[in-house]
Amino acid sequence: MPTLKLVDRPDLFTPNAGGQQGFMDDFVSRYCALAGGWYAASLEPFRKRFGEQLLILLHDDVDDDPRAVYDAALVHVGAVPDFVPPDFERVRFSHQQHVSPEPGRRPLTRDERRELWDYFADDVAKLEKMIDRDLSLWDPNK
Numbered sequence: 001m002p003t004l005k006l007v008d009r010p011d012l013f014t015p016n017a018g019g020q021q022g023f024m025d026d027f028v029s030r031y032c033a034l035a036g037g038w039y040a041a042s043l044e045p046f047r048k049r050f051g052e053q054l055l056i057l058l059h060d061d062v063d064d065d066p067r068a069v070y071d072a073a074l075v076h077v078g079a080v081p082d083f084v085p086p087d088f089e090r091v092r093f094s095h096q097q098h099v100s101p102e103p104g105r106r107p108l109t110r111d112e113r114r115e116l117w118d119y120f121a122d123d124v125a126k127l128e129k130m131i132d133r134d135l136s137l138w139d140p141n142k
Contacts, residue, residue: 037119040126047130056131113140 046054055076061069070088071081108116117140128135136142 037116038123040123040130043127043130058133060137110140117141 043054043056055073057069057073067084067088070084074081121139124135124138
């Protein structure tokens with residue numbers, strides 16, 4: 001599933017105090033996060049402008065093989081990937097071990113992820129075509 005651009009951590013959500021709104025109403029009103037997760041729509045103007053010159057890198061790939069992503073980026077800009085910083089593997093910015101200081105924040109439930117997926121599924125299908133890649137792992141229903 002696409003990463004949601006939230007204030008702090010994409011997989012955490014703080015429900016409103018009143019609890020009167022539904023999950024999505026609250027989520028959208030608090031974070032206005034939906035548009036940032038429509039990657040195909042966001043990338044389309046760049047794809048139209050730059051065509052095959054546009055390199056789209058996925059965070060999934062950084063997790064799987066950071067060196068391959070680093071090399072691909074260097075080659076893409078015309079650099080030779082023969083230099084690797086000595087501390088290349090050191091994580092410089094990550095939410096993986098972050099504990100939220102905000103009381104009440106929690107990971108999204110599977111049902112909430114499914115509800116969010118309904119808003120992103122069409123765009124993910126477009127992104128799959130755009131980058132010629134299967135992104136079915138992003139679907140929380142699978």
